[in-house]
Amino acid sequence: MRIDLLFPVLPPALDGIGDHTAHLAAALAAEGGAVRVLTAQARWTAIPGVEVVQAFRCPPRRGVGELVRCVAMDPPDWFIVQFNQFSYGRWGLNPFLPITLRKLRRRWPRMRLAVLFHEDFVPPTSWRNRVFRCWQIPQFRALGRLADVVAFSIQPWVAQYRSWFPQARVVHWPVGSNIPDVGCDRSKAREQLGIAPEGLVVGVFGTIGAGRLVDYIAAAIDRLWREGLSFEVLYVGPHGKQLRAHLPSEVVLRDAGVLSDVDASIHLAAMDLLLAPFVDGASTRRGSMIVGLQHGLAVLSTDGPLTDPLLRAEHGRSLWLTPVADRQAFAEAAWHLATHPALRQKLGHNARRFYGTELDWMVLAQRVRQTLVQVKSDEAVRML
Numbered sequence: 001m002r003i004d005l006l007f008p009v010l011p012p013a014l015d016g017i018g019d020h021t022a023h024l025a026a027a028l029a030a031e032g033g034a035v036r037v038l039t040a041q042a043r044w045t046a047i048p049g050v051e052v053v054q055a056f057r058c059p060p061r062r063g064v065g066e067l068v069r070c071v072a073m074d075p076p077d078w079f080i081v082q083f084n085q086f087s088y089g090r091w092g093l094n095p096f097l098p099i100t101l102r103k104l105r106r107r108w109p110r111m112r113l114a115v116l117f118h119e120d121f122v123p124p125t126s127w128r129n130r131v132f133r134c135w136q137i138p139q140f141r142a143l144g145r146l147a148d149v150v151a152f153s154i155q156p157w158v159a160q161y162r163s164w165f166p167q168a169r170v171v172h173w174p175v176g177s178n179i180p181d182v183g184c185d186r187s188k189a190r191e192q193l194g195i196a197p198e199g200l201v202v203g204v205f206g207t208i209g210a211g212r213l214v215d216y217i218a219a220a221i222d223r224l225w226r227e228g229l230s231f232e233v234l235y236v237g238p239h240g241k242q243l244r245a246h247l248p249s250e251v252v253l254r255d256a257g258v259l260s261d262v263d264a265s266i267h268l269a270a271m272d273l274l275l276a277p278f279v280d281g282a283s284t285r286r287g288s289m290i291v292g293l294q295h296g297l298a299v300l301s302t303d304g305p306l307t308d309p310l311l312r313a314e315h316g317r318s319l320w321l322t323p324v325a326d327r328q329a330f331a332e333a334a335w336h337l338a339t340h341p342a343l344r345q346k347l348g349h350n351a352r353r354f355y356g357t358e359l360d361w362m363v364l365a366q367r368v369r370q371t372l373v374q375v376k377s378d379e380a381v382r383m384l
Contacts, residue, residue, distance in 0.1 A: 001033050001372065004076040006067070008040040008058045008087055010047075014258075016287055017118055019178035021082050025050045027365035038070060061089045062096045068103055075108045078372050081115045083143060085122070085136050092122065093135050098142040105146060112375065114149035116173055118285060120157060144168065148375055151368075153285035155308040171371050174284035174308075176361045177294040182265040189269035195254075200231035200338060203271030203297065205264075206288030208239035213302065216277035218246040219327050220300070220334035225251050229338060236267050268295040272344060273337050275300055281307035281324050290359055293319065296352035298337055298344035302330065310358065318350040 005025050009018040021037060022045070029035040029049030037047065038055035040063065046052075055070035057063030071079070081101070085092030105113060121136035122129040144150045144165040151173040152158050162170045190197055202221065208214050224231055225248050232252035235243050240255030247253060256267050268274075274292035276282065281304020282289055292299040303312060304324035315321045320337060322329040337344055357363065 001078065001369075001376075002036070002076040003028055003033065003078045003080060003372070004036045004038055004071070005080045005082060006038045006055075007082040010037065010039050010041050010044040010052065012045050013041065015087075016178060017082050017084055017087060020118075020175055020287075022047050022050075023176060023178060023361050024365060024368065027361040028369065030362070031365055031369060033369075036076065038067065058088060058094075059090075061094045064088065064094065064096050064100045065103075067100055068107070071104055071108070071111075075111050077110075077376075078112050078114060079104065080368075081113070081143070081147075082118065083115055084118045085132075085139070091135075092132055093139070095135075095139070098139065098146060101143065101146050112148045112372070113146060114151060114372065115143050115147045116151040116153065117144075117157070118153050118175075120161070149371055151371070154283040154306055155310065156283075156306050169371065169375055172284075172308075173368055173371075174359055174364060175287055175290065176359050176364050177291040177355070178287050179261050179264050179268070179291050179294070181294055182262050182269075184266045184269045186269055189266050192266060193254075193270055195232075195234075195270055200229065200273070201271050202231055202233050202334075202338070203268065203274045203292075204233065204235045204237070204243060205268065205274060205276070205291060206237050208237065208242045211279045212288075213277040213279055213324075213327075213330075214243070214246055216302070216327050216330045217243070217275045219331040220275055221247055221251055223331040223335050224338055227335060229335075231338065234267060234271055236264055265295065268292070268297065271295075271297055272341075273298050273300060273334070275334065277302045277324075277330055278304065279324065280304045282311050282319070282321060284308050284311065284359070290355070293351040293355040293359065296348040298347040299351060300330070300333055300337060314350070314354055317347070318354040319347060 005021055007021040009015045011022050025035050025037050026047050036051045038053050040056050040058040044052055056066040088094040088097050121140050122132050124130045147168050150165045150168040150170045153175050155172045158172050234254045236256045238258050274297045276289040282301035283306045299319040302324040303321040322333045
């Protein structure tokens with residue numbers, strides 16, 4: 001079975017879905033079978049066992065039409081579209097993408113199509129968003145109705161949108177961590193970074209904004225500081241100045257900035273507690289939280305409308321969740337975890353186990369391949 005994956009950008013460009021595409025492609029290739037990635041990027045980081053082709057231009061929006069010529073040379077068995085509204089055009093608009101996919105389906109009816117939605121469409125929280133929804137909702141619906149498999153990165157969307165796409169198998173394909181775990185233990189990481197071996201390190205990872213509740217992070221750190229706890233904050237990401245502005249001036253903040261994968265893993269290994277509150281709750285599309293589970297950290301996040309049931313079931317065992325509308329509860333939970341090292345150790349141990357069984361890239365690749373094989377098998381049965 002030959003699988004093609006489509007996304008405009010790949011590493012080394014800084015894009016979470018581009019990273020996801022590269023990791024998923026590598027894991028699918030490691031399982032066996034041919035895998036190809038079609039991108040708009042001229043240069044990319046090599047992906048082990050995967051052919052990468054610059055197959056189209058984006059921008060302009062109509063550049064996606066060039067995919068037809070590329071696919072015509074060697075049609076795959078499965079064509080997987082990695083989709084985020086804003087990845088294919090300004091304002092989250094590209095009417096040429098569904099047009100191009102419709103052409104591909106008509107010309108190669110034996111080729112099967114899967115669309116993995118990493119987002120649905122913007123919420124109606126501003127006049128600008130309400131305008132964007134005028135085309136994003138029809139675009140979302142049009143893409144899904146072309147597909148044999150409609151996949152979502154979180155479980156709640158599977159239930160919410162299943163009825164929108166009656167022709168397709170609607171499934172949950174979580175995301176994994178885009179940072180490899182280099183296996184650096186806590187003591188070695190701290191020695192390398194010049195951090196006291198027994199001090200408490202509170203971690204923040206990833207961008208500030210875009211759904212991250214920075215006021216919850218600030219409230220948690222302020223609570224620890226007001227209680228007179230000795231600790232420091234370790235931040236990995238591009239927005240250190242923004243985070244600094246929200247914290248008491250007396251709190252020590254180590255701003256590591258944007259790091260290589262290896263260095264990011266070492267910094268994560270030095271943390272004791274990872275603060276990862278999101279406005280819609282912890283979910284299996286939040287890579288900046290998932291990386292904490294992967295590295296065996298005590299992860300404190302929020303339980304909201306988009307929290308996956310499988311994550312909610314792990315509360316108190318593999319991570320700690322507080323209600324998304326209760327900032328005080330988040331701060332109290334941070335204090336509780338900061339002052340109970342045995343609980344942090346238990347959460348971290350179980351978090352690593354949970355990641356390995358549910359969110360490791362090989363596990364995710366097997367889930368994707370099983371879905372594709374099952375759909376093909378069901379088609380064969382119906383033809384008998």
